[in-house]
Amino acid sequence: HEKVAEKLKNVADEYYINADAIVGNHLELCGSFEAIDYLIKAAIRSKNHYANNEAIAYFSRAQKLLEKYGQNQPHAIDIALGLSEVLNQIGEADLAKNQLHHVLEQINSSVLPNYRIGDVYYQLGLNLYDLGEIDASRRNFENALVVLEKHQKECRLFSKTDIEREIGWIYWQKGEIDDSITHAKKALSLAQENSNTIAEGSARK
Numbered sequence: 001h002e003k004v005a006e007k008l009k010n011v012a013d014e015y016y017i018n019a020d021a022i023v024g025n026h027l028e029l030c031g032s033f034e035a036i037d038y039l040i041k042a043a044i045r046s047k048n049h050y051a052n053n054e055a056i057a058y059f060s061r062a063q064k065l066l067e068k069y070g071q072n073q074p075h076a077i078d079i080a081l082g083l084s085e086v087l088n089q090i091g092e093a094d095l096a097k098n099q100l101h102h103v104l105e106q107i108n109s110s111v112l113p114n115y116r117i118g119d120v121y122y123q124l125g126l127n128l129y130d131l132g133e134i135d136a137s138r139r140n141f142e143n144a145l146v147v148l149e150k151h152q153k154e155c156r157l158f159s160k161t162d163i164e165r166e167i168g169w170i171y172w173q174k175g176e177i178d179d180s181i182t183h184a185k186k187a188l189s190l191a192q193e194n195s196n197t198i199a200e201g202s203a204r205k
Helices: 001-017 020-027 035-048 052-069 073-089 095-107 117-130 134-150 160-173 177-193 195-205
Strands: none
Touching: 020 035, 020 052, 035 052, 035 073, 052 073, 073 095, 073 117, 095 117, 117 134, 117 160, 134 160, 160 177
């Protein structure tokens, strides 16, 4: 399986839609720690295509391997963050919230105290908005913005455009229309500055 995995790493992308899953399967079968990286990639690909059950299965397998080989803080945080995204997608907002608070605990006790902390705050902002906790949601978006300005590499899931858009929606929900429009205009301006047509489209909504 290890030899097959090595060969597939070089050619799988040319022939398979989910090459990471295939390589991860072989590495998992031969008991390689490297399988975790590939299973996480496969899970993220599945999540992005809304294959939620598949994504949960890949994340869970990666989690079991991590338990077998000993905790690796970045891997543990990546898995927990990914699971929280999937849980939000399938409407399990309370479970996602618990997962995100667990991630915060992991980060606070980590030797890498800033690792993906911005992504956690951003996800919590989205999650709490879905749960109707809009003031707490705004605070987490604001925390994410602070992290973005200081530790940009720890913010993989969002941009300043996203923060401005989401805060604009919060003010809209609160009936504070002028503030909502101000943030929406900021989001649109930032998207146009960065030639981000996807973000521009979402800002216009």
